[in-house]
Amino acid sequence: MIRSIRRAMSRAIHRTVDLSHPARSPLGSSVVNCVSYEDGVRQPLTGSPEEALRRVRRSGRGFVWLGLHEPDQEELARVAALFDLHPVAVESALRGHQHPKAEPYGKGLFAVFRTCGYVDHEQFTATSDVVDTGELMVFTGDDFVITVRHGSHGSLGPLREALESDPDRLRQGPAAVLHAVADRMVDAYLDVADAVQRDIDAVETAVFSVDAGRGEAGRIYQLKRELLEFKRAVAPLDRPLHTLATRPMPTVPLEIQPYFRDVAGHLSRLNEQLASFDSLLDSVLQAHLAQVTVGQNEDMRKITAWAAIVAVPTMVCGMYGMNFSHMPELRWTYGYPFALGLMALACFAIHRGFRRNGWL
Template sequence: MLINCVAYENGAKLADIPVESISDYISRPGCFVWVALSDATPEELAVMQLEFGLHPLAVEDAQHGHQRPKVEEYGDSLFVVMHLVEPSDAGEQCIHVGEVDVFVGSNYVLSVRNRSRQGFLGVRERCEREPELLKNGAGFVLYALMDAVVDRYFPVIDALEDELESIEQQIFTQGGAARDKIKQLYELKRRSMVLKRAVAPLTEAAGKLHGGRVPQICMSSQEYFRDVGDHLGRINGSIDAMRDTVATAIQVNLSMVTIEESEVTKRLAAWASIFAVCTAFAGIWGMNFEFMPELKFRWGYPTALALIAATCGYLYYRFRRAGWL
């Protein structure tokens, strides 16, 4: 579906133009056309391929989708794939991954957004508010799109970190099923891996756009792409730190379970020892021998009960003092 098709010249918007007029505008010096598509059909991509002269392999990747984030050069044009990470309709506990494919040439920008509800109208408005920067042409538009995609990663990583902090606090509280906490931690780790698969390849790909042999399209915007690379580096570091924390939290949770089981075992052992003394005394005095000296003693029964109670009380005191009860 066509979202918009706009022609720009010298950093200023000329007009919204029909697709049929694209070739007329891109042939003008200092003019470039920015087209935005959403969930494009093969027919729409075929029209754009004809208008802009897109490379067939890049068009094929855009049609199939589900590509790894990357930056590829085809002659004097670029093909950029980025993942769009956003909360799913199922709730914040799930992450939905969309994709935006960007074709960039010296006189055109074509963005194709797939499986995502969030558009880039704000990016277009930002660029139009900065005509001095928009004079840099298609390279600056590519930066603005990449910057918008990367900025959308920050709320996701913040939400994951807040959830991890909440789970960590629950680990040291009494109650709660250990199985549920481990399940939450593994689910959090899975979602962090989804974000990692979006960020890590893009970090490597963005490095091609600043420093070293930079594509001609991006020469005038190198410092801006460097800023995007810094943001990606921060996010990548946060993800790695969070994954390490999740692994540590799982180990701590298992250790807490072991400690709780040890406490239960000690309590059971202490009570078993106390009742074992009762059983031992009762077993001795319960033997049916004829010549047992205690059988003729008037106060034998109360004395036996008192001795059992005193011994059990002493054992309870010692176990209590040792922290077993």
């Protein structure tokens, strides 16, 4: 894979790449946007990204931000050749399914974030999807930021607009964009967590309601599975954020590190919240299973009570069905009504006793 990427990068060096159109280009439809910034101000594209990158490097006070969405190998290789990206990082961005991380490659930095989105549903069932995940890779250098997004979540259009409205932040360079991306990812996690909490509250209310059904276990298990998927996207990000906040990293100046510490703090609180969700679901599941057990015991007591009541006439009928010649009251005129009355009286007495004890 790395050798094929190197060959593609070598071929791409000799090609002219024109990304002047914000949404379409000869590089492929995966290009979302390509903009240069100088002194925190967005610059109009007057030529190819090569010229924009050359102009930024000549002025020494700006950077280029290129956004891609699910590029193929050839497209990403041509971008890698233009910005001199490390082949190992390029392979990771192309292959996807990466854990959150932040790793230096030469003078640049490669970061991976998991994107999350809440799946809306009219009514939560045992087969409902709750959390949908994707990936966002960020290449940063001294004068460029490249974002590669996989999946339907994590669009950076609103983030780009918010940053462009604050030139002071963009003036801090690619590290400011990286921090903004991390902050936006954690904010999206918090939104998903709020939505998941509403589903948990709904399931909890249903479990402890008077007419709670025995099918709630399926919904609880589904929530636990979706919560596990959510935790797999969120929890591993703690270490990369801690690394960005405390250790010297390429393209991340010391004055930006406190901002990453703030994002790491928000993520830590989110992880605690998810742990509480997991504990709450365990408690709700145990309570539901206890309710099911109590309901089954109630059913067994009712069955036992009715079986005891039916046993009395069964015993009497069984005795008189033996056909012996010398049986009490066998030739008495009122023997049959007396036997029926005796059975009814015995059944009534047993039924009343069970009702008093709460079995019926």
